[in-house]
Structures are given as structure tokens and as C-alpha cells.
Amino acid sequence: MSEQGRVITYADAGVEALREEMRRDASIVYIGQGIGPRGGNFRQTRGLWKEFGDERLRDTGICELGATGAAIGAAMAGTRTVVDEVFLDFALEAITQIVQQAANISYMSNGKIKAPVVIRGAMGSVRSAGAHHSHTFYNWFANTPGLKVVIPATPYDLKGLFKTALRDPGPVAVIEHKSLYNTKDVVPEEEYLIPFGEARIVREGKDLTIVAMSRMVDLAAKAATQLATQGVSAEVIDPRSIVPFDRHRITQSIKKTGRLVVVDESPSFCGFAGELLAIATEDCFEELHVTPKRICSLPVPNPFSPILENQMIPSVDRIVREVHDMMKQPRRKC
Amino acid sequence: MSEQGRVITYADAGVEALREEMRRDASIVYIGQGIGPRGGNFRQTRGLWKEFGDERLRDTGICELGATGAAIGAAMAGTRTVVDEVFLDFALEAITQIVQQAANISYMSNGKIKAPVVIRGAMGSVRSAGAHHSHTFYNWFANTPGLKVVIPATPYDLKGLFKTALRDPGPVAVIEHKSLYNTKDVVPEEEYLIPFGEARIVREGKDLTIVAMSRMVDLAAKAATQLATQGVSAEVIDPRSIVPFDRHRITQSIKKTGRLVVVDESPSFCGFAGELLAIATEDCFEELHVTPKRICSLPVPNPFSPILENQMIPSVDRIVREVHDMMKQPRRKC
Amino acid sequence: MSERVLAEQISQELLFNYYKKVLELRLFELKVQELYRNGRLPGFVHLYVGEEAVAVGVCSHLETPDLVFSTHRGHGHALAKGVPARAVLAELWGKQTGSSGGRGGSMHMYAPEYGFMGTNGIVGAPIPLATGAALSAKLKKESNVVVCFFGDGAVNSGSFHESVNLGAVWNLPIIYVCENNLYATEMAFVRATKNTNVASRAAAYGMLGVEVDGQDVVAVHEVAQAAIERARNDGGPTLIECKTYRYVGHHEGDPGTDYRTREEVQQWKKRDAVKIARAWLIESGMTESTLQAADQEVERLIDDAVEFAEKSPEPLAESVNDHVF
Amino acid sequence: MSERVLAEQISQELLFNYYKKVLELRLFELKVQELYRNGRLPGFVHLYVGEEAVAVGVCSHLETPDLVFSTHRGHGHALAKGVPARAVLAELWGKQTGSSGGRGGSMHMYAPEYGFMGTNGIVGAPIPLATGAALSAKLKKESNVVVCFFGDGAVNSGSFHESVNLGAVWNLPIIYVCENNLYATEMAFVRATKNTNVASRAAAYGMLGVEVDGQDVVAVHEVAQAAIERARNDGGPTLIECKTYRYVGHHEGDPGTDYRTREEVQQWKKRDAVKIARAWLIESGMTESTLQAADQEVERLIDDAVEFAEKSPEPLAESVNDHVF
Ligand SMILES: Cc1ncc(C[n+]2csc(CCOP(=O)(O)OP(=O)(O)O)c2C)c(N)n1
Ligand SMILES: Cc1ncc(C[n+]2csc(CCOP(=O)(O)OP(=O)(O)O)c2C)c(N)n1
Ligand SMILES: [Mg+2]
């Protein structure tokens, strides 16, 4: 983000990616609910309908299964599509099409049919949205062979990764975060793409490595800032895409610091944080000074009460506290 | 399984569990496709319709979403239900109901509404069933707060765990394996239940711990037998239920042996095997002699060709080979 | 239907009760709107303003053991089913005394003790659930019925299709009530489908479908009564389409003006459920003062709910892990 | 329709081609049955025996760029769309030379080079996919059409409901062809729904629905021709219900006798698609010897496919990770 540019929101960064790619590739069609004249529940398609009209921005009724399947079928037939589930929770209505058809088609057809479809949805907790509107689900997508999964944490990353997704030959899940749409960031005027599988070092450090994605990146960075004032140098890394996954850069950092904390908004069991601990054990077994740690949301449905929801989701305080506990632990005797 | 009993199949063990519980609890209703007069695609309801009739064994057309939602709604209204997805793959058609409604209802209603529904489905690879009929998905269920998940590997375990599921106050996913329905085992005449959260030591050993579930248990046991003849004493453990999870017994074994291999039919990224490595790192960090190992299916859709499918799924040979590699590794210097 | 006919169909007393209930739903939602706009309530709210006659006309025939499944726009359904305004508002406030102890909020609000089986954040999801509850009712043979409310937006979803078909083929004691308010968020029903006549879709399932004026509590009362009677006597399900309209935006925050003309909104407000009921009562001889007394009674009830909810304690942070299983 | 009328509707030449294609589908499946029963083929197979006139009558109007989406019972659809018997059989055999290189098998068989977009293991799933492909065709403005085959079992699924509604509201160039063979596995359609008239369901979506005798290749030919023409000229989608019957079990292994009476099967076999077409050809003056020559030609084609598939190499184990992305 060193390049000079303008400060725009996460929502607008997505809009820019779409506008540029839809101009470049006249075949791209965007399907979803409220994404036409309305400009998107999260303003994530603001202004696109004015430019591209009803043909390319196709509002549907409430039929995620039909609409997502149609987006996949159109992609199989050579029309690149984006299907916007709006809330990622609603992708469940269509997940049979995403997993059984989109993710499998290249393999099942021996590479003869590709499905260049971007499945887009907003995950995570936001202002007491409650149990039905707050799921993360990236663990599920990442556990599905044939699906690429990107999870942008900043406007800059969203634009660059979204553009790459819009040129990928196969299905890509672009998982945004509801709480990030209004966050701002410097985004260059000139065009850029971000390749999949390149983690971003959010902040350099030497005492421990904190891996975080999406909204958790900001929490981790804030915690790292506090920790710095308390004499702890934390390196913060954001994988940005989890399929493909930048195993190398992340394990390099863990080997350097010898300590790992994963901050993850999902429930921990069979999730991303556990995957990171497994990878650390597989690749950095000798280098780990202390037991790595998972800081995840509590394994409960998202409560409505703000008090309960704040208790559920990882917080800066909790990260700082857990890191201090970790730093107090004696280094493994070897 | 020391008790004396008769040798029956996995499919019949499930039928016995259902018959006993449906006799005991007249409210239980069973919903699914081909589960009435036909007796189940896998013979998993053979004979039940004759005894309980159309009222309690309710065949539906092809509408997993409606049928599963109905099973959940009936359970919320006080009628205990079983919904049979037959192939676990088809649970995807209804997973929005399973995750958003069944798993969340107790929490969302502050404990006032329970959904005593058993969601039943057969997972895994069997004889080139192909990409659409071979998913495992237990990683997803296990990552869903509010859902209990049991994965029986033997007729004995299936019967005991199924009966427990049929008395549980909330939703339980009973995940069977397609390749196990015809396997046989001694099952006692007298009634028994198996509590959730109790792992089973399949075979005792001292050199390493092999954790496996479902069909992989048999592969692990066969590998252990071979290894024994080659001077390696492997302990094989089957968690049997992954939610709740018997963390204690499994970590005890890992602490005892200092070595861990997980054999898992799912793709590894964000999956059960990674969870086990994470748990081993969290609880047994000092005790691990060598890096633990995941032996998972390759991250590809299930190929039709037997040659390719055998290449994809863990095999006894692969387990034996990997274990020998592990045993060759020098113990960590501490 | 003409007012004259009407006065004969329904006693003044019953109509008076309807009037008070419709007004309760209206004033409750306007209060929620005020509180929400003042930043007092967390989360998101979808208000029922304009559609009250549907919930009241349908639920007035239900007993406590009859079950109602509702939507994201469900405060009115809860109140109409008998859930106290206190419990509903406290839930919207995220308080311990709410019907879900603050865990649910507007879209996840449950009061089984009143036969209210929940609002729902997932469009279409209540339809399979309600169908299953109707199966349960049928098997228990206690002649209870289930009512499932949903909007025009749910009609094109697979949840609707699969469940209504099951309800029909299993001949379940359920009434599928579609509140066709012409829009799903900003999406006009005419843009979502080529067949905007919801009642006509019942034929696809070999089921009875009826259309009714959703602004007319008495018309709804009659249609619902017949359907509920039929369901109670094992006569099977009915699909009722209530033509209605929301005066407000889709949710608080949506002005609701970009996709609807001012004229359209005005037209519908002319046929306001409260006004219509009030006019009939007067025409039936009820005095202004009786009505004003009733209005005040309802206002007091709402004020009491606000005071109760406001004073109620928040849930305890330590309780976050309770009730998962 | 009477044979006399028929002879006027369609040239002997065209009918002769239909006859040969129907026979090819029939003999192909009988060969697959034999191979499968002898344990030569892996996986599971659902045979099309009895329903051949549907695939042939519909696909004969399609050009290569027109797309077909098929089901779990799709060998006949593939052959009718022009996929060579060699490629289909080799795929069933899990060989490298199969249309999916052995990765797919019976239920995941793809030949886009022939406009065949796949069989499918998930009932209902092809309907949204085909609808999207029709959207693609419409946007490309090349007047190609899409045909989506599905069974009666798919009609009660959400996939059908959501997609057909989209096809109608978007006025897409697609023909939804329901092969109503009265059963889904052992489940009689009459047990699955109260409205067993699939064509009538089109009305729910404001779409045109037509019913046709699926054993009569000429009747199917006519109905399909009209629907495809309409679709090519932006006249929108059609739902065609073909009444047909499978002579064999649901899949190899199912005797198919527990839930169907011998009489019912016999009744349907009286109206066998091959017999009917053959009778017409004779009635139109074609000689037995010409027909026998044709029969042998088809048999040779099947034998050649068997030889080809049998001799073809297996996929290489090392290739297991190819083509995931
Ligand atoms: C499966 C699903 N898709 C989308 C949404 C987002 N959403 C919430 S309410 C709504 C509109 C519902 O319209 P309708 O059913 O007509 O009810 P109304 O709001 O008009 O009362 C939408 C699209 C959702 N909650 N669930
Ligand atoms: C979503 C889903 N549910 C269930 C199945 C299992 N299944 C495979 S074929 C079949 C019956 C299909 O019947 P129909 O659609 O009428 O086609 P037919 O077999 O009669 O040609 C079923 C239930 C499936 N493949 N997919
Ligand atoms: Mg509406």
C-alpha cells in the first residue's frame, strides 16, 4: 500500500474491481439480490447498474439455489459470472451447487469444463446481526477441493484479489466481512492485481507471530501496537487467500519468532486456527519455543445481546492478555 | 464387545437401535427417501416399516430441504424425529436448516426450545460412487456449534451411539459409512447405550498413537497388526463421537506414546486431522517425540476410476509406510 | 365488501377486540421505530406497520397450543399470538427478560409458552419448520393447527415449494399465510416472477388457495376461520394470500422510497387497517369516547412495555456459553 | 395419433434415422447391463431402457452448439446429443479414453465438444445449471438453445422451482424436459405429490407447459420442434412432460419389481418406442431386409464401442491430482 492513491472504502474497492473488470471483459455478468438499481445491501455494487444495466447486473428474487446454480451453469457455458450471496450465511441455500457442481466440474470433466464464477458473500459478526446473519464458513470452503478461497482484510487487498478472482479460470469464493465495508484505506489509481497465495506481513516483529484474517487482522494489529509499548514485538501476518495458502511465508515467520498465535473469528474445532497449529507442528516442530495458541470465537451461535456477542468474539484485550501469558511461558528446553 | 452376543451387520445394528427406541418412545418418527416399504437404500431401515407403518416411517419425494426442515420443526414441536439423508452428500440440500435452525434453536430460544432430531447420513468412498456421492463432511458438522456429531466405526458402536442419539435432547448427526453397512460384529442381545464423548481404544500399544474414525479405523487396525509383526507397537484409538470429543483419553495416549498419526478420509485443510495435531500441540507439547503426521485423502473430488480412487484414499500400505518413516525419525532432543 | 354486510358478519365486541389488537401492533412498531432511531436498540428491525390486519385476523382464531411460525418481520405475529409486549420489546432491547433472554433479538425471538415458535432470519426457513410442526400436531391427534406466515419473497424459494408440497401430500393441519406486500426488500414481486398471483400457485400442489384483502381484518378473519376449521377437522392445508402493504421501509434505515412511488404508498394508506376497523365501529354505533378510552388503554400498554424493557437487566457475560446444547 | 396421420407428418428418411438412433440407445444400454452384470464396470449405472424416444425426439432438433444437461440416467441423452458410443462406454469403464478420462463415470460424464454438459449425480442440480447456460446463450445472441432433462422425482425439489421460475421471468431459450416415468426409485409419483400432472405446473411460473406421449418418437419430435423453435426466436422457455417408463430397475441391482406390477410393465412394453417406429417404417413401405440391415449396423456400432473401451488404457495413478483447479 506504499503506492500513492486515494482513500476509499472496502465497499468501493470492490466496486472498482468490478467496474474495471466488467469493462475489460464484456462477458462478465453479476447475479444477486438487490445488486441492481439498489446498489447492494452493503453498497457493494453502488453505481454499477447505471453503467452496465439490467443485462449484466441481474437482480433475482429470493432463490439463492437457483441463482447460484445459474451463475455456475452460465460460467460452464462460457459466460464469466459473479454470484453475490450478500450475507455469506445465505450461501448455505446454494452450497450443494457450489460444492457438488462448481468445485467438482473441472475434475469431473477431466479439465474440459471450467466454471469461472466468483461466489461472493459477507461473513462475520456485525452489530448484533444475530445467529442467522453472522457465520464465517471459510473453514468449510477451504475444506472443499476445487474451490479457491480469498479473504481480504483491507480495501487494497479486496480490490487486488477480487480482480485476480475475476480472471481465474475456476470458481473462487471471495469472502468479505460485513464490518469492513466502511473501513478506509489508500488504494492506488493505477491498476494492480494481487496474486493468490501470497500472505501479507502486516507488521514485522521478532518475539511472536500472530496470524489473522479479515476483521481479525485489525484487532491483531491493534494488539501488536499495544504489545510494542509493553516490550513485546509481534509480527502480524494475513494469509489473504487460504486456498491457495502461503505456507512458506507463514512458516518462515514462525521459525523466526518461535511463537505462534492465531486469531480466528470461527469456532475452533476443525477450523483454520487448528490448521495453522497443525502446519506449525509439521513445519516448525523444532523451532517452536512454546505451545502455539488459538484465539477463536467461542463455540456458540452469535448471540444478539451486545454484551454476549462481545464476550464471544476475540477482542484486542483478549489477544494482548493471551500473548502476555504466552511470553511468560518458559522456552521449551531444547 | 467382550459381552457375548450375535454377529450382525452394521446396517442391522442401526435397525436394532431404531426398533428398540421406536418401541420405547412412541413419538419417534422417521423421515427420508426409500426408508419405508423399500427398507432403505442401504437396508438401513429393513423391516421397520412392517412394524411401524406409514405413520412413523414417512417416505418423501426428493425434497431434502423440506423433509429435513420438517423433521426439525416436528422435533421443535415435541415429536422426536430421525431424518435420513441416505447419502450424506444430500444433506447439503438441507444444510441451511441443519445449521441455521436445528443447531441454533436451543441457544436462540434461551434453552426454551429443543430440537431432538437425529440427522442420519452415509458418508465416504464406496466402489467408485464418484464425486457426487462420496463426501465426508464431518469437518463441517463438527465446526457447527450446537450440533453433536457421532461417527460409528462398528456395528456395536453404531447401535450404542444411535440409541444414545435417540435420547439426546438436541440435534445429533449420526454419520455412518457406506462401505461399512455389510461389515459384521458381535452385538450383545441385552440392551446397552454408549455415552457420547468416550473414545474407544481399538488396540493398545506403546510406540505411537494412531487416531482414526469410521472406515479408517479398520485400516488403522490392519496396519497396526502388520506393524506389530515388524516390531512397532501402535495404539489405535477411535473417538467415536467428535462432538463431544474425548480429548482426555486421546491426549493421554499421545502423552504415553509420544507419537501421533491421524488417519482421516477427509481432505486435510481445515479438517479433523489438523484439529488432532493442534490438540496434540496444545496438550502434549512437551511429550511429543517427533512431528505428528496426517494421513488424509488427497484434496481432489472422488474420481470414478478405481485406480485413481485407490490413489486418493488412505490405504493400509500407506499407513504402514508413513509409520515406519516416523519411527525412523530421531526423537526430539529434549 | 360493503360495511353494511360486514356489521352483520361480526359482533361489535369482536370487532372492538380486533381494533384494539390492530392498534396495539401499530403503536408497538411505531414505538420500536422511535427507540431504534434514537439508537436505543441493537441489531436490525423490520417493522410490520401497515400489515397488522393480517396477523390479527388470522391469530384471533388460534388457541395457545396452536403454533405460529413467523418471519424477519414478526413482532406483530408475536403480539397477535399473545406474547406480551413486555417480552417482545425486552428481547428487541437484548435484555434478560426478553422472550429469548436477549440471545435472539428481532429475528430470533421465541415464546413457545404462547405457541409462538419464532421469528426467523432466513427467508423461507419457517415453511419447512411449520410443516414439520403440523406433522407433529397431526400425529398427536389433539386437533391443534399450525400457521406459517411468510412474504411474497419466500414464494419463489425452494423452501416454499418443497414444504407446501409435503403439507398437501400429507394433508397436514397447517395454514400457509403469504403476506404479499408487493416487494421483497426493493424487489417488486412482478420482477421476481411471471406469476404474481400467489393463491393460484396452490394448484401446483393440489391444494386449496384463497386470496384476501389483507387490510380488512374482517375479511382476513373470515378466510382464516374457514381454513383453520378445515385444518382442525383434518381437512388439510390452505394457502392464503393476503394482499397488503408495508408503509415503512424494508428495515429501519431503508427510506423505502426509491422503488415505490409516493402515490402508491398513499393509495394503500387510504385503506389503512386501523382506520377501516375504527370506521366500522363508529358505524356500528360505538362512541368516539369509548374508542379514545381504548386508544389510551393501548398506549398505556406500550408505555408499560418500554418502562419494563428499559429497566430490565442485561444478560450476564458469563452466561455466554449456556444453552448451546 | 393414428399411423396414417403420422406417415404424412414426417418423412420416411427422418423416421428411419430416428429408428436407428432409438435402437442404438436401446442396444447400448442392454450391452451396459450385460457388462455390468458380468462385473466388468465399476460404480453404479442407471439404464435408460424404455425411454429412448424422449432423448431422440428432443435432441434430433439440436445443433452441436446447443447444450444438453442430463441426469443420473443420462447415457441415452449423451448418445442422442451425438457423443460417440465409444466415449460413453469407455467412461463407464473408467478408461482414459472416456469422455471424462475415467474421472467421471456414469453420473459425471461430460462432452462439451458435442454440447453435452453432463450427466449428474444430484437430482435437480442440472436444472439451475441449464438455466444459467440458457442465460449465457441468450446473452451471446447466437440463437443457441439449452435442453434440460430431469425426472418426475426432480419436480418436487427446490432446484426445479427456483430455476424454472428464473427461466420464465428471464425469458430464456431453454426447454425443460421432464421424463415422467411414474417413479423415483421405488417412490411412485402419486405418493410424492398430489398434483401428478407435471405440465400443469408450468402455470405456476407463467410458463407454457405441454404433455406428450414419450413412447412416440414422432409425437416428441413435434412438440420439441415447436418448443425449440420458440426458444431460438426468443419466445421463451417451455416445460415438456414426456410420459414414459423404464423397463428395468432404478439402477442395476434393483429388480424393479417390488413396487411395480408385472401387468404395468407389460402394458408399457406394448407401447415400446422401437416397435412403434419399426411398425411405422414398415407401414410406410420399408422392407424387412432394409430394417434388418439397419439393426445389424447398429449392433456393429455397439460391438465396436465395447472393443474400443475394453482395449483402452486405465488412467495413470500419478494423474490423480490433475485438473482439480
Ligand atoms: C435465504 C435468504 N435470502 C435473503 C435474505 C435477505 N432478506 C431478508 S428479508 C428479505 C426480503 C423478504 O421479502 P418478503 O418475503 O416479501 O417479506 P417482507 O420483507 O416483504 O415482509 C430478504 C431478501 C434472507 N434473510 N434469507
Ligand atoms: C438431491 C438428491 N436426492 C436423492 C438422490 C438419490 N436418487 C438418485 S436417482 C433418484 C430417483 C430419481 O427419480 P427421477 O427424478 O424420477 O428420475 P428416474 O430415476 O425416474 O429417471 C434418487 C432419489 C440424489 N441423487 N440426489
Ligand atoms: Mg414482501
Ligand SMILES: [Mg+2]
Ligand atoms: Mg422417475
